[in-house]
Amino acid sequence: MNPVKRRKIQELAEKIYGNLQLRIPIDAKAVAQGIGGTVSETETDLPEEIDAKIDKEGESFKITINANRPNTRNNFSIAHELGHLFLHMGYLVNPERWKSVNKYTDSVYYRFGHGEEELEANEFAAAFLMPENKYKKAVKEFTKNGFCQILELAKYFDVSQEAALNRGRWLGIFSWE
Numbered sequence: 788m789n790p791v792k793r794r795k796i797q798e799l800a801e802k803i804y805g806n807l808q809l810r811i812p813i814d815a816k817a818v819a820q821g822i823g824g825t826v827s828e829t830e831t832d833l834p835e836e837i838d839a840k841i842d843k844e845g846e847s848f849k850i851t852i853n854a855n856r857p858n859t860r861n862n863f864s865i866a867h868e869l870g871h872l873f874l875h876m877g878y879l880v881n882p883e884r885w886k887s888v889n890k891y892t893d894s895v896y897y898r899f900g901h902g903e904e905e906l907e908a909n910e911f912a913a914a915f916l917m918p919e920n921k922y923k924k925a926v927k928e929f930t931k932n933g934f935c936q937i938l939e940l941a942k943y944f945d946v947s948q949e950a951a952l953n954r955g956r957w958l959g960i961f962s963w964e
């Protein structure tokens with residue numbers, strides 16, 4: 788992803804974070820509901836390998852998440868779908884695009900292509916759940932004897948350890964080794 792796009796996604800995430808006056812940890816489900824959407828869990832309506840999907844419903848939207856996933860993963864999945872909602876469907880940020888969208892199929896359903904939209908949705912989810920300045924502060928707080936306690940960091944943001952670690956990698960704080 789090019790740096791301009793990444794910065795735009797970052798700015799959008801921060802704008803929404805500020806507008807809704809959110810606090811850490813961010814409850815993506817509550818956010819989705821707070822902006823007029825619904826979130827439902829299913830054990831049968833999603834293929835086993837799919838984490839979540841998003842559908843336009845009238846003037847609003849519905850996010851469906853897989854019930855057989857840990858809460859932390861679902862939090863990230865909902866934030867990922869919110870990324871599609873704002874970036875690719877235009878909800879609240881691009882009225883023309885929103886009007887033109889009839890159906891959005893999350894590209895994880897496709898075997899090929901649309902990889903860029905997946906990356907963008909993941910970038911949004913990470914930036915939204917773990918805002919850069921808050922993340923850097925938290926890393927400092929949870930670093931003891933030169934070692935950052937990823938478990939504590941993940942708990943603080945209510946994300947998986949993998950998501951917490953990857954955020955730091957993309958921000959250049961942790962190495963990829």
Ligand SMILES: [Zn+2]
Binds near residue numbers: 871893894904908
């Ligand atoms: Zn997606």
